[in-house]
Amino acid sequence: MEKITASIITIGDELLIGQTIDTNSAWMAQQLNAMGIWVKRRVAVGDNRPAILAALDAESAEADIILITGGLGPTADDITKPTLREYFGGGMVQHEATLQRLMQLFESRGLPVLQRNIDQALVPDACTVLLNNWGLAPGMWFEKDGKIYVSMPGVPHEMKGIMQDHVLPRLQERFQAKAVIHQTLLTSGMGESFVAEKLLAFEAQLPPYIKLAYLPSYGLLKLRLTALGEDKVSTAAELTLRFQEMKALLSDIAVYDEDIPMGEVLGRLLSAKNKTVGTAESCTGGFIAHNITAIAGSSAYYKGSVVTYANEMKMKLLGVQEQTLREHGAVSEATVREMAAGALQLLETDYVIAVSGIMGPEGGTPDKPVGTVWIAVGSAGQLVTVKYRLPYDRERNIQMTAVYAMNELRKLIC
Amino acid sequence: MEKITASIITIGDELLIGQTIDTNSAWMAQQLNAMGIWVKRRVAVGDNRPAILAALDAESAEADIILITGGLGPTADDITKPTLREYFGGGMVQHEATLQRLMQLFESRGLPVLQRNIDQALVPDACTVLLNNWGLAPGMWFEKDGKIYVSMPGVPHEMKGIMQDHVLPRLQERFQAKAVIHQTLLTSGMGESFVAEKLLAFEAQLPPYIKLAYLPSYGLLKLRLTALGEDKVSTAAELTLRFQEMKALLSDIAVYDEDIPMGEVLGRLLSAKNKTVGTAESCTGGFIAHNITAIAGSSAYYKGSVVTYANEMKMKLLGVQEQTLREHGAVSEATVREMAAGALQLLETDYVIAVSGIMGPEGGTPDKPVGTVWIAVGSAGQLVTVKYRLPYDRERNIQMTAVYAMNELRKLIC
Numbered sequence: 001m002e003k004i005t006a007s008i009i010t011i012g013d014e015l016l017i018g019q020t021i022d023t024n025s026a027w028m029a030q031q032l033n034a035m036g037i038w039v040k041r042r043v044a045v046g047d048n049r050p051a052i053l054a055a056l057d058a059e060s061a062e063a064d065i066i067l068i069t070g071g072l073g074p075t076a077d078d079i080t081k082p083t084l085r086e087y088f089g090g091g092m093v094q095h096e097a098t099l100q101r102l103m104q105l106f107e108s109r110g111l112p113v114l115q116r117n118i119d120q121a122l123v124p125d126a127c128t129v130l131l132n133n134w135g136l137a138p139g140m141w142f143e144k145d146g147k148i149y150v151s152m153p154g155v156p157h158e159m160k161g162i163m164q165d166h167v168l169p170r171l172q173e174r175f176q177a178k179a180v181i182h183q184t185l186l187t188s189g190m191g192e193s194f195v196a197e198k199l200l201a202f203e204a205q206l207p208p209y210i211k212l213a214y215l216p217s218y219g220l221l222k223l224r225l226t227a228l229g230e231d232k233v234s235t236a237a238e239l240t241l242r243f244q245e246m247k248a249l250l251s252d253i254a255v256y257d258e259d260i261p262m263g264e265v266l267g268r269l270l271s272a273k274n275k276t277v278g279t280a281e282s283c284t285g286g287f288i289a290h291n292i293t294a295i296a297g298s299s300a301y302y303k304g305s306v307v308t309y310a311n312e313m314k315m316k317l318l319g320v321q322e323q324t325l326r327e328h329g330a331v332s333e334a335t336v337r338e339m340a341a342g343a344l345q346l347l348e349t350d351y352v353i354a355v356s357g358i359m360g361p362e363g364g365t366p367d368k369p370v371g372t373v374w375i376a377v378g379s380a381g382q383l384v385t386v387k388y389r390l391p392y393d394r395e396r397n398i399q400m401t402a403v404y405a406m407n408e409l410r411k412l413i414c
Numbered sequence: 415m416e417k418i419t420a421s422i423i424t425i426g427d428e429l430l431i432g433q434t435i436d437t438n439s440a441w442m443a444q445q446l447n448a449m450g451i452w453v454k455r456r457v458a459v460g461d462n463r464p465a466i467l468a469a470l471d472a473e474s475a476e477a478d479i480i481l482i483t484g485g486l487g488p489t490a491d492d493i494t495k496p497t498l499r500e501y502f503g504g505g506m507v508q509h510e511a512t513l514q515r516l517m518q519l520f521e522s523r524g525l526p527v528l529q530r531n532i533d534q535a536l537v538p539d540a541c542t543v544l545l546n547n548w549g550l551a552p553g554m555w556f557e558k559d560g561k562i563y564v565s566m567p568g569v570p571h572e573m574k575g576i577m578q579d580h581v582l583p584r585l586q587e588r589f590q591a592k593a594v595i596h597q598t599l600l601t602s603g604m605g606e607s608f609v610a611e612k613l614l615a616f617e618a619q620l621p622p623y624i625k626l627a628y629l630p631s632y633g634l635l636k637l638r639l640t641a642l643g644e645d646k647v648s649t650a651a652e653l654t655l656r657f658q659e660m661k662a663l664l665s666d667i668a669v670y671d672e673d674i675p676m677g678e679v680l681g682r683l684l685s686a687k688n689k690t691v692g693t694a695e696s697c698t699g700g701f702i703a704h705n706i707t708a709i710a711g712s713s714a715y716y717k718g719s720v721v722t723y724a725n726e727m728k729m730k731l732l733g734v735q736e737q738t739l740r741e742h743g744a745v746s747e748a749t750v751r752e753m754a755a756g757a758l759q760l761l762e763t764d765y766v767i768a769v770s771g772i773m774g775p776e777g778g779t780p781d782k783p784v785g786t787v788w789i790a791v792g793s794a795g796q797l798v799t800v801k802y803r804l805p806y807d808r809e810r811n812i813q814m815t816a817v818y819a820m821n822e823l824r825k826l827i828c
Contacts, residue, residue, distance in 0.1 A: 021437055022436065028432070029432035030431065041457060076617060216433070293698075293723065294809065310718060360710070361710055362711065
């Protein structure tokens with residue numbers, strides 16, 4: 001079977017002046033790749049008619065599928081829709097479902113509906129409309145000369161919704177000449193290159209129809225096996241064997257058999273054991289609590305957190321001793337131990353995560369440089385502490401600390 | 415003078431399977447833009463000879479300057495250098511300074527020098543070498559048919575170093591580029607289409623060299639004015655006038671005159687007034703605290719937070735009355751008022767943000783459907799409450815609530 005290729009066109013001046021970092025393309029590429037569709041090119045152009053038309057010509061000459069995001073808003077600078085109508089010919093029609101959705105939305109908010117809102121329900125009659133359940137601008141599916149073109153809003157969650165609700169299933173249906181199955185192993189604690197060394201032999205003897213992809217992601221390394229086969233059942237069976245083989249080689253760093261956030265991994269574990277957790281955070285400033293509560297249903301195992309940024313709050317809320325802070329400092333094993341003990345009492349949970357560190361860019365000292373983090377996790381009976389030296393910027397140091405801390409508790413519980 | 419245009423080509427399979435999010439392009443675009451060079455297109459291609467050659471042809475037809483990153487490593491899949499040699503003709507030569515740097519580096523680390531490392535000092539003789547002070551692979555500057563091509567490593571800090579040391583100064587020298595100036599107004603509280611209505615006349619009478627862009631972003635609408643002119647001073651002066659004009663039209667929804675996160679807007683305001691803030695969060699689960707502490711230096715105005723997810727914690731930590739919860743429920747004005755009052759006492763801050771809501775997908779009731787959020791902000795002297803009905807998914811409901819809550823406090827303080 002011919003390799004199916006895709007090209008991604010992102011539209012918006014904000015991409016060309018560096019105001020927006022394009023995270024959509026990476027996500028779309030992962031989804032397509034997991035389906036066995038190869039992304040050949042990614043192109044970003046401005047809100048500019050000739051540039052968009054030229055990109056449509058150039059990319060359709062390169063790929064079977066052209067995914068387009070951006071430029072579908074209600075304002076003057078959003079010219080993607082008229083440009084697509086021009087490119088594919090025909091006129092504009094009212095899309096009833098979108099119009100009704102739009103009317104209801106404005107009504108529910110007690111807002112008047114403007115002509116330019118109603119116009120958002122106008123679509124080129126040459127397209128199949130993909131209803132947007134997350135926003136106003138619908139997705140649009142075009143076909144021309146054997147090529148598929150899909151236009152979606154640039155707002156990430158709207159694009160993802162339309163991709164998952166409509167585009168991926170349709171592409172799967174259209175190109176299901178082969179079964180494409182993938183399974184992802186979450187790992188943590190070993191660098192990509194070292195994992196690659198460990199998997200050298202394993203990867204070398206993989207059949208050509210099973211591919212291994214390394215997907216590093218904030219403190220985790222995701223190892224995705226993708227199998228392409230004629231028959232779904234036998235392909236799945238073989239993939240499972242290979243996956244178990246790979247997992248056995250990485251038993252010391254394996255985190256979970258599914259590609260879900262660390263907060264959900266921890267949540268599933270706590271639910272299964274019917275235990276509760278709370279957090280006492282300094283340097284992460286509530287980000288660990290956010291990771292836990294971002295998961296629907298987390299109230300079943302999460303009761304609360306305290307963010308004690310100031311030392312006085314560490315003392316007042318968690319009973320950290322002034323002497324401990326004076327002798328060891330806020331970023332120390334002694335302090336996170338007292339934070340954890342205090343939080344277990346205050347929050348009345350089975351388990352706790354406590355962290356204190358220096359995320360930067362300021363605040364470092366010779367013996368405690370920026371990136372120094374102490375983590376304590378566990379229960380009243382068993383407390384584990386670990387120290388990290390993170391080399392990243394503030395934002396990433398915070399994200400890494402959260403993932404590492406949640407993973408430490410996971411290791412202790414499971 | 416003609417508008418100087420650039421195109422950015424990023425090379426690497428990792429960009430096409432979604433393994434890497436391209437942050438280089440945004441940074442490069444910002445730098446070029448500040449110089450008055452307009453990025454027309456950004457293209458990502460794989461480590462693939464024909465794809466690279468095709469991209470070089472296509473982009474040089476579009477732009478005056480072609481910046482290329484990636485594919486300069488020592489491994490087999492790094493084919494950018496031989497492909498560039500082929501494209502520009504000529505042979506390969508040893509670059510002495512690079513070779514010496516490389517030798518010293520390996521010696522200092524006590525590592526053996528492999529042939530593939532030595533080969534990194536080989537460069538096409540058609541290029542001007544741009545010494546890389548942060549890594550091994552040098553930058554390469556080519557000129558052909560009046561176009562400039564610059565190849566750099568994809569490692570962000572190496573690319574940035576070569577850009578700042580060599581590329582930007584050379585481009586500055588070469589082009590008397592036009593002045594391009596941006597100014598962004600953050601707004602909140604009015605939909606894109608309604609703002610567009612308000613700005614209809616303003617936008618219609620903008621001169622052709624000033625463009626207005628609408629950039630919606632989680633609870634905020636960013637309005638960016640971009641001016642292009644011969645003279646930096648006069649262009650900036652006119653842009654400022656237009657910006658003030660626009661701001662006056664939107665005085666009721668204007669948030670800030672700069673494109674920074676809401677957490678930073680609030681932080682600057684608190685710093686200026688030398689006041690402190692804390693948060694009492696239920697449904698946002700620490701996300702507001704995270705938004706505040708994500709800003710470097712936030713310890714100057716932020717002391718701590720409590721996340722009271724369970725009702726028992728609302729009572730225990732914040733002194734919310736059991737009767738209040740029983741009569742009004744956790745998601746009510748009465749409860750957020752008591753949460754706010756309790757947090758002001760507990761956290762000993764000048765201001766507080768308290769939120770309680772139902773983020774979904776579960777937990778809604780007929781009179782309190784999913785998306786219902788109560789927010790209380792203010793001080794001991796003055797507490798403001800507001801209710802929202804958010805129509806989004808859990809993740810976005812949380813993000814919107816955080817932005818709206820921080821903005822409510824901003825409105826009360828400023």
